[in-house]
Amino acid sequence: MKDLDNSISRTTIPKKTMKFEARRAMWGRLYVLPWFIGVLFFFIIPFIQAAVYTFNKIAISKNGFEFNFVGFDNYIYAFTKDPNFLQKLTSSVGNMIYQVPIIVFFSLFVAMVLKSDFHGRTLARSIFFFPVIIASGVVITVLKENVMMGGSMSDKQSAYLFQAPSFAITLTNLGLSPRILNMLTQIINQLFDLTWKSGVQILLLLAAVNNIPKSSYEVADIEGATEWEKFWKITFPLVSPTMLVAVIYTIIDSFTDYGNQVMRMIAGAVNTGRYEYSTTIAFVYFVCVLLLIGVINWFLSKRVFYISE
Amino acid sequence: MLNSMLDNVLNVSVKKVASHRKEVNHFVSKWVKSLLRAAFLLGMGFVMLYPVLYMISGAFKSKIDVYDPTVIWIPKNYSLQSVKLAMTTLDYWVSLLKTLQILVPSVLFQLISTLLAAYGFAKFKFKERNILFGLLIFTIIVPIQTIIIPVYVNFKYFDFFGIGKLIGLFTGEPLTVKLLNTTTPFYLMAISGMGIRSGLYIFIMRQFFRNMPKELEEAAMIDGCGPFKTFTRIMIPNVIPAIVTILLFSIVWYWNDFYQSVMFLQNGYPLSVSLTMMNGLLDITGKNISSLSHQDLWLLRDSVLVSGCLLVVAPILILYIFLQRFFTESIERTGIVG
Numbered sequence: 001m002k003d004l005d006n007s008i009s010r011t012t013i014p015k016k017t018m019k020f021e022a023r024r025a026m027w028g029r030l031y032v033l034p035w036f037i038g039v040l041f042f043f044i045i046p047f048i049q050a051a052v053y054t055f056n057k058i059a060i061s062k063n064g065f066e067f068n069f070v071g072f073d074n075y076i077y078a079f080t081k082d083p084n085f086l087q088k089l090t091s092s093v094g095n096m097i098y099q100v101p102i103i104v105f106f107s108l109f110v111a112m113v114l115k116s117d118f119h120g121r122t123l124a125r126s127i128f129f130f131p132v133i134i135a136s137g138v139v140i141t142v143l144k145e146n147v148m149m150g151g152s153m154s155d156k157q158s159a160y161l162f163q164a165p166s167f168a169i170t171l172t173n174l175g176l177s178p179r180i181l182n183m184l185t186q187i188i189n190q191l192f193d194l195t196w197k198s199g200v201q202i203l204l205l206l207a208a209v210n211n212i213p214k215s216s217y218e219v220a221d222i223e224g225a226t227e228w229e230k231f232w233k234i235t236f237p238l239v240s241p242t243m244l245v246a247v248i249y250t251i252i253d254s255f256t257d258y259g260n261q262v263m264r265m266i267a268g269a270v271n272t273g274r275y276e277y278s279t280t281i282a283f284v285y286f287v288c289v290l291l292l293i294g295v296i297n298w299f300l301s302k303r304v305f306y307i308s309e
Numbered sequence: 310m311l312n313s314m315l316d317n318v319l320n321v322s323v324k325k326v327a328s329h330r331k332e333v334n335h336f337v338s339k340w341v342k343s344l345l346r347a348a349f350l351l352g353m354g355f356v357m358l359y360p361v362l363y364m365i366s367g368a369f370k371s372k373i374d375v376y377d378p379t380v381i382w383i384p385k386n387y388s389l390q391s392v393k394l395a396m397t398t399l400d401y402w403v404s405l406l407k408t409l410q411i412l413v414p415s416v417l418f419q420l421i422s423t424l425l426a427a428y429g430f431a432k433f434k435f436k437e438r439n440i441l442f443g444l445l446i447f448t449i450i451v452p453i454q455t456i457i458i459p460v461y462v463n464f465k466y467f468d469f470f471g472i473g474k475l476i477g478l479f480t481g482e483p484l485t486v487k488l489l490n491t492t493t494p495f496y497l498m499a500i501s502g503m504g505i506r507s508g509l510y511i512f513i514m515r516q517f518f519r520n521m522p523k524e525l526e527e528a529a530m531i532d533g534c535g536p537f538k539t540f541t542r543i544m545i546p547n548v549i550p551a552i553v554t555i556l557l558f559s560i561v562w563y564w565n566d567f568y569q570s571v572m573f574l575q576n577g578y579p580l581s582v583s584l585t586m587m588n589g590l591l592d593i594t595g596k597n598i599s600s601l602s603h604q605d606l607w608l609l610r611d612s613v614l615v616s617g618c619l620l621v622v623a624p625i626l627i628l629y630i631f632l633q634r635f636f637t638e639s640i641e642r643t644g645i646v647g
Contacts, residue, residue, distance in 0.1 A: 003467075016603075019426070020316075021434070024433055024434065024536075025433060025434060025435035025436070026435075027429075027433060027536045028429045028432075028433025028434065028435045028438070029429070029433075029435055030429070031425050031426065031428055031429030031433065031540075032425075032426050032429035032430065034422050034425055034426065034500065034501055034502055035422055035425070035429075035501065035503075035511070036441065036502075037470070038422070038498065038500075038501025038502040038503035038507075039444055039445075039448060039501075039502065039503065041449055041459060041463075041470050041501070042456075042498055042501065042503040043444075043451075043456065043503060044444075044465075045459070046456040046457075046459035046460045046463065047451070047455070047456050047459075049459035049462075049463075050455060050456050050458065050459050052457065053459065077609075110353070113346055113349060113350070118343070118346070120350075122634070124350050124354070126633040126634075126636075127353075127354045127357050127358065128353070128357060129633070130357055130361075130629065130633075130635055131357050132357065132561070133359070133561055133622070133625055133629050134360060134361070134622050134625075134626075135625065138565065138567050138581045138582075138584050138585050138621075139360075139430060139565075139581075139584065139618045139622050140360060141583060142584055142587070142614065142617075142618055143360060143364070143615070143618055151601035179327055192356050192359070195353065195356055195357070196356075196357070196360075252449065252450060252452075252586050255452040256456075263452075263454055263568075266454050267454075267568065267571070275458050275462075278458065279455070279458050279459075281454060282452070282454045282455040284459075285452075285455075286451060286452060286455045289450075289452075290450065293450065299641030
């Protein structure tokens with residue numbers, strides 16, 4: 001009887017299990033601690049400070065900064081009185097709206113081409129990924145603006161590569177309105193720009209396409225599906241989660257692009273010492289893009305197809 | 310009987326002809342596909358490599374070639390004059406040293422803090438995990454420019470995360486240190502998990518750690534490893550491909566960094582920033598060189614700019630050529646997808 005009692009009490013040890021989990025939780029917190037300190041001091045606090053800045057006018061005195069509360073003045077100035085801001089903001093966001101689908105669909109197309117094994121496949125992959133090394137930094141913008149354009153500043157067009165004046169003339173003769181024509185020529189001129197920005201997305205989508213089990217295609221073959229049907233019914237839905245990731249990555253990438261006009265404006269405002277104004281612009285831009293990401297995420301999440309696990 | 314035999318022979322031969330035709334069709338269509346694909350890849354390859362080809366061709370042009378309309382890709386007179394001028398304008402070796410001074414420790418610090426945080430998020434369950442993970446996503450989305458000015462101010466009057474203020478309560482004046490124009494801000498941010506694109510790397514590493522089987526950890530624990538030893542002896546060696554990925558991306562992004570470098574430093578800029586100022590710098594240094602006439606400078610300007618770009622890109626380019634396999638294959642292995 002005594003042995004039975006002992007063995008029963010040994011098999012139920014809830015206290016020790018909880019202690020183990022609690023210890024694990026403490027270790028987890030410890031691992032995350034350096035990051036958390038960073039987030040607190042280099043993200044959360046500056047974020048709140050930046051929000052405060054936007055509601056003040058800042059004067060520099062010998063002790064540091066002096067704050068002068070002005071309410072929404074900075075925002076009102078940005079939207080109504082600044083000649084550059086609204087135009088740059090709308091052109092930047094507008095550019096993003098049509099560039100992102102082009103980049104993502106182009107990446108999908110290239111991923112499909114690179115999917116099958118063929119001679120020189122690794123070389124092709126290296127070449128497609130190559131622009132990421134240079135096109136994300138200062139080099140490409142310096143090249144485009146100072147050199148390839150022959151010195152004249154315009155809106156990020158790789159004019160050297162692809163001019164289509166006769167195309168424009170043909171379209172005008174067809175009676176197309178000048179605004180659509182302008183947009184079309186802009187798109188074509190920027191086409192190569194966009195292919196330079198697709199490096200990472202191509203790799204993401206390539207990995208996604210390669211992850212589709214071959215058995216799905218075999219079943220489709222047995223059922224007699226055509227290549228077109230196989231793409232739209234199998235490949236496209238299974239790749240759609242990664243496409244959402246690629247879309248969001250593209251949007252975020254266009255932020256830290258050196259050539260981004262709004263960012264240049266922010267840096268410029270800092271150089272002239274108007275700290276509160278540049279923070280205001282940065283905040284407005286950030287909110288715009290956050291809204292954009294939110295809308296896209298909500299819109300696309302409904303259509304993204306997840307394999308139920 | 311003869312009819313059925315004839316039928317058989319006819320059927321077999323028709324089938325053979327049909328399958329042969331199918332084979333030929335298949336063969337032709339395969340070739341056409343390959344041809345189209347090769348054409349597409351060649352075309353796109355040219356587009357992708359265009360900037361580098363442009364830079365290499367432009368950097369070695371002599372001043373006669375720059376505005377010679379018959380010279381498009383291959384210069385007629387090779388000259389290193391533009392390259393040399395670019396190197397002096399950029400103060401190449403000094404700037405390169407500065408770039409490396411910022412880059413090497415920051416990349417290492419970033420790697421350490423990323424691994425620690427990612428492991429914590431992946432393998433431990435604690436109450437605040439979801440909120441903190443949401444915060445992580447937030448750090449990925451918010452661009453650095455939104456918060457860089459307060460960070461700049463914080464570094465100007467740096468008070469050791471608030472400890473200086475506490476000391477100030479005793480001594481009457483808070484202890485502040487001006488950390489601008491040093492490389493310390495970069496190191497501090499990197500070691501605390503807020504380096505350039507750190508959030509993204511933590512996300513990637515977390516995926517990778519999650520994909521590791523729990524049995525491995527449990528076996529280590531049975532063998533007597535504490536949580537830290539499990540980390541160093543077991544987990545890390547298994548994620549080396551992902552570490553190489555992060556290392557490479559980290560190097561490229563720190564090399565190309567502009568906004569943080571230009572904010573935290575006031576002179577002695579790294580290469581990327583010097584490049585953006587090159588146009589103006591060229592005027593200043595050009596005047597100091599006696600062998601360079603005003604007309605020479607005007608002729609060479611474009612070529613010098615291109616040489617500058619090439620010089621800034623060259624080290625990363627060489628790194629890429631040798632390690633490109635790790636770049637391209639690595640994303641497939643990190644398990645973001647699938």
